[in-house]
Amino acid sequence: MTEKIRVRFAPSPTGHLHIGGARTALFNYLYARHNNGTFILRIEDTDRTRSTDEYIEAIIEGMKWLGLGWDEGPFRQTDRFDVYRSYVDRFIKEGKAYYCYCSAEELDERRKLAMAMGKPPKYDGRCRDLKGPVPGVTPAVRFRMPQSGQTIVDDLIRGPVTFDNAQLDDLIILRSDGTPTYNLTVVVDDVDMKITHVIRGDDHLNNTPKQIHVYKALGYEVPKFAHLPMILGSDKTRLSKRHGATSVMAYYEMGYLPDALVNYLVRLGWSYGDQEVFSREELVKYFSFENVGKAAAVFNPEKLLWLNGQYIINSPSEKLAELVMPFLIREKTAGEGQDIDMAWLSKAIGTLKERSKTLVELANSLRYYIAEEVEYNEKAKEKFLNEKSRGLLTELKDGLDSLPGFSHEGLEKAFKSVVEKHGVKLKDLAQPVRVAMTGGTESPGIFEVLEIVGKEKTIRRLEKAIKACM
RNA sequence: GGUCCCAUCGUCUAGUGGCCUAGGACGUGGCCCUCUCAAGGCUAAAACACGGGUUCGAGUCCCGUUGGGACCGCCA
Numbered sequence: 001m002t003e004k005i006r007v008r009f010a011p012s013p014t015g016h017l018h019i020g021g022a023r024t025a026l027f028n029y030l031y032a033r034h035n036n037g038t039f040i041l042r043i044e045d046t047d048r049t050r051s052t053d054e055y056i057e058a059i060i061e062g063m064k065w066l067g068l069g070w071d072e073g074p075f076r077q078t079d080r081f082d083v084y085r086s087y088v089d090r091f092i093k094e095g096k097a098y099y100c101y102c103s104a105e106e107l108d109e110r111r112k113l114a115m116a117m118g119k120p121p122k123y124d125g126r127c128r129d130l131k132g133p134v135p136g137v138t139p140a141v142r143f144r145m146p147q148s149g150q151t152i153v154d155d156l157i158r159g160p161v162t163f164d165n166a167q168l169d170d171l172i173i174l175r176s177d178g179t180p181t182y183n184l185t186v187v188v189d190d191v192d193m194k195i196t197h198v199i200r201g202d203d204h205l206n207n208t209p210k211q212i213h214v215y216k217a218l219g220y221e222v223p224k225f226a227h228l229p230m231i232l233g234s235d236k237t238r239l240s241k242r243h244g245a246t247s248v249m250a251y252y253e254m255g256y257l258p259d260a261l262v263n264y265l266v267r268l269g270w271s272y273g274d275q276e277v278f279s280r281e282e283l284v285k286y287f288s289f290e291n292v293g294k295a296a297a298v299f300n301p302e303k304l305l306w307l308n309g310q311y312i313i314n315s316p317s318e319k320l321a322e323l324v325m326p327f328l329i330r331e332k333t334a335g336e337g338q339d340i341d342m343a344w345l346s347k348a349i350g351t352l353k354e355r356s357k358t359l360v361e362l363a364n365s366l367r368y369y370i371a372e373e374v375e376y377n378e379k380a381k382e383k384f385l386n387e388k389s390r391g392l393l394t395e396l397k398d399g400l401d402s403l404p405g406f407s408h409e410g411l412e413k414a415f416k417s418v419v420e421k422h423g424v425k426l427k428d429l430a431q432p433v434r435v436a437m438t439g440g441t442e443s444p445g446i447f448e449v450l451e452i453v454g455k456e457k458t459i460r461r462l463e464k465a466i467k468a469c470m
Numbered sequence: 471g472g473u474c475c476c477a478u479c480g481u482c483u484a485g486u487g488g489c490c491u492a493g494g495a496c497g498u499g500g501c502c503c504u505c506u507c508a509a510g511g512c513u514a515a516a517a518c519a520c521g522g523g524u525u526c527g528a529g530u531c532c533c534g535u536u537g538g539g540a541c542c543g544c545c546a
Contacts, residue, residue: 012546047545104544111543118471121542140544158475167473167542175544182546206474206541229476229539236538264482267495271483274494293476293483296539300481303496313509354509415505430505442507 005037013055017062041073084180099139141174151209156226255358327363351444374439389432390469436465
C-alpha cells in the first residue's frame with residue numbers, strides 16, 4: 001500500500017465562497033473520497049488587512065451547504081506565525097534567504113519602469129549580496145531562487161511543464177512588518193500537513209516552480225500537482241460579479257439544490273462519457289484526473305437551471321416540502337407561524353415538481369394552493385371569465401357541491417357531465433376553472449388542483465369567479 | 471512586453487491514429503402527447519481555428535500561425 005493521500009482546500013477569507021473556489025474544493029473532496037484519503041480545510045489568512053472572520057464563517061457555511069465535508073481543520077495560518085518565522089530564520093542562517101531593504105514604493109516604481117521599457121518586471125536582486133543592514137530600514141526577507149537551470153512541474157492534468165530558472169523572481173517570504181507571505185506559508189503548511197496532492201486553480205501554475213524551490217530548501221519531497229482549468233464568464237474572461245451571481249450561497253438564495261450545483265460544477269472540466277447526472281456516490285466512484293480537461297470552461301447558467309429542475313423532479317416531495325419552507329415564508333406564500341400539514345404540502349408539491357426549476361418558483365406556485373383567495377391575472381380574467389363561461393362555471397359549481405366526496409374520479413365525472421351537456425370541449429371549461437382556482441392560465445392538471453385545494457375553498461373560488469364574469 | 475497554459479457545435483463535452491457520414495447534454499426551431507403550463511418522446515439546424523508536415527490513413531501525433539486565458543505584488 002502506498003502512502004495515504006492527503007489533499008487540502010486552502011481559500012483565503014477575503015470574500016465569500018465563490019463558484020471557482022467551490023469547484024476547486026469539490027475536486028479536492030472527490031479526489032480524497034475516491035482514494036479513501038484525507039481532505040483538509042485550511043484558511044490562508046496571512047493577509048490580515050483583507051481577511052475577516054465573517055468570510056471564514058461564510059466559506060464554512062458554503063462548504064457545508066454543498067455537502068463538502070472535510071476531515072481535518074479548519075486550520076488558520078494566523079495561528080501558526082511562529083512556525084513560519086522559525087523557517088525564515090533557518091533560511092537566513094543557511095543563506096537560502098536574505099534581507100531586502102527596498103521599499104514597496106521603490107519596487108513598485110522599478111516594476112512600472114521595467115514594464116514601460118518592455119522588460120520583464122523582475123526583482124533586480126540588488127539586496128542579494130548586501131554586506132550589512134541599511135540603517136533605519138526594517139527589511140523584508142527574500143528567498144534566493146536559483147539563477148540557472150530549469151524546473152519542471154509534473155502536472156497531473158497538463159503533464160510536464162518546464163520553466164527556466166533564470167526568470168524566477170526572488171520571492172518575499174516575510175513582510176517588513178514581520179508577517180509571512182503566501183508563497184512561504186503554503187509550502188510550509190503543505191509540508192507540515194503532509195499534503196500529497198496539491199489541487200488548485202490554473203492561476204497558480206506559474207507560481208509552482210518557485211514553490212518547488214521552497215520545498216527543496218525545506219528538504220522535503222515536492223507533492224504532486226494538479227492545476228484545474230479556470231471557470232470563465234460568458235465573455236470568456238475570468239468569472240466575476242459582472243457575470244451574475246458568483247457566491248455559492250447566492251445560489252441557495254435563488255432556490256438551487258446543493259447537489260445540482262455540485263453536479264453542474266463537476267461537469268465543468270470533468271466528464272464521464274456521455275453521462276450528465278451523477279449521484280454523489282457515482283461522483284466519488286468515477287472521479288479521476290484522467291477525465292479532467294485542460295481548457296477553461298464558460299459558466300452556463302441555463303444548463304445549471306435545467307440540472308436544478310432535474311434534481312427537483314427527482315427529489316422526494318417530502319424532502320422538498322422541508323426545503324421549501326423557508327422560501328414559503330420569504331416569498332410570503334405562507335405566514336411565519338402558519339400551520340401547514342406536511343403530508344398535504346408534499347402532495348401539492350408532487351404536482352408542481354416538474355414545473356419548478358428552483359425552490360423559489362416552487363414556493364411561488366404553491367401560493368394558489370395555500371392562500372385563501374387568488375388574485376386574477378388581468379388578461380386571463382378577460383379571456384376566460386366571461387358571459388360564456390359563467391353558465392359553465394355555475395353548473396360545475398352546483399355539480400361539485402352535490403358531490404359526496406372530492407376524489408379525482410368524482411371530479412372528472414362532474415366536469416364531463418357539464419361538458420357533454422353543453423357540447424363543448426374540456427378545455428372550454430378547464431381554462432375558466434383554472435383561472436378561478438389559480439388566477440392564471442398555467443397550472444397542474446385541473447382535477448389535481450381541485451383535489452388539493454379541497455371542496456370548500458373550490459366552491460368559494462368558483463363563486464367568486466362567477467361573480468367576476470362579465 | 472516576458473513566461474506559461476489552452477484550442478471539437480452558441481455553451482458544457484465524448485473522442486487516447488482507422489469503429490467519425492464527428493456522438494451526448496443545455497439552449498434554439500419543428501412534431502407528438504395534452505384541460506393549460508410543464509415534464510416526457512421524436513426530430514432539425516449547429517463544431518474539429520488556420521497552414522504545413524508525419525502516416526497507407528489525422529479531430530486524434532509534430533511544427534508554425536492566429537486567437538483566448540493565466541501569472542509576472544511586502545494578494546492569495
